Amino acid sequence: MKKILIVDDEPAILTLLQYNLEAEHYQVETATDGQEALDKVRNEPFDFIILDLMLPSLSGLEEKQKTREDKI
Template identity: 45%
Template sequence: MAEVLGKVLVVDDDEVIRQLIAVNLNLEGFEVETATDGQDCLDRVRDVKPDVITLDVMMPRLDGWSTAEKLRAEPDTSHIRVVLVTARAQDDDRRRGLGIGVDAYLTKPFDPAELIEVVRELAARS
């Protein structure tokens, strides 16, 4: 059996995008779990124990900004690598993400190969 490169929690309210990211990461050797929004992510993160979280920004219930802030504020989740994957491509959005302490910022539409490379690098640093 192939070596697992790490565990990733994919968080996006769009099922098509969630599945696209999950399938691509799975094919590369990552163990993948999914969540439908920020609240679902926070509810599951302690059980899933991911190395990396890919996080959409615009979601119902709890957006990606707030989710990332909550992850960074908790000692048992502050170490998890976070990649924002969002349609929000403005410099202010990017600065806001980096200010929260996310590890990477990719804009939609994204190149699956680039996403895989970013997740691979972050998982290796976990």
């Protein structure tokens, strides 16, 4: 089963995406800010990440940059 991380600070968007992806048999994790997303990515693998760019604590771009730095 493919594992997807959804990162967004809008609860309605998280709920809608999670509901629809789970209905298609994906395993879904959620995060509400960039730091929470970074922590999850550092601790477990994901096949795909849906990432909002405007997030509290770390922006989506900052989170991706830090994730890439970790992988190098």
